[in-house]
Amino acid sequence: MFTSDSVNGHLMNLSEAVSYPFETWRGTIGLVVVAFATYILLILSTMPGFSLQMLGDGLHWFEYVVVSLTETVYRTDGWTGLTVIVLYALLSGIAVVNAVAQLQIVGLSSLTDLSGVVPGLLASGCASCGAGLLGFLGFAGGLSALPYDGALLRFGGLLLLLFFLGRAGHPKRCAIATERAK
16 A cells, blocks of 8 residues: 555655745745744634633733633643644644745646645644634534544644645645656
8 A cells, every 4th residue: 555665755745845934034934924823723713702702802812812722721731732733833834835835836726735734724723622613613512522522633634734745745846756757
């Protein structure tokens, strides 16, 4: 099924995809901005009711809400919970920067390589409740019926992000081997 050459090629593509945003300042800034925005969105989605209620009272509560929810994730699931959220944010930032680069180079047809970003973001969410952005859509109850309260879904989302980044590779190089290269 998997040969060592295909696994090595996939890992090489993954390392190229992960390192691409750091090749330019523009890519690095894009990664930081998208990762930060994704982290904020994921943290706010851990307790959507609390977030909406506090921020509905005014944006002056924003810092308190983010710090409070980060502390809640840490207290409920420790470093593992925070690590999952940070990994989602970083991988999403990398995927978005790579998708923008592919869009600029090849056009819309190239974005099918990064189609794993959306399911990964939807399933990510809070390490304690597992709702993620699906909680905003009303699917939190269904996730609580899953084994380990949806933790497998979150790790599956991380694996999807890694798989699609590894499949896409460096946005400026074709990851598909031609007949001559084989």
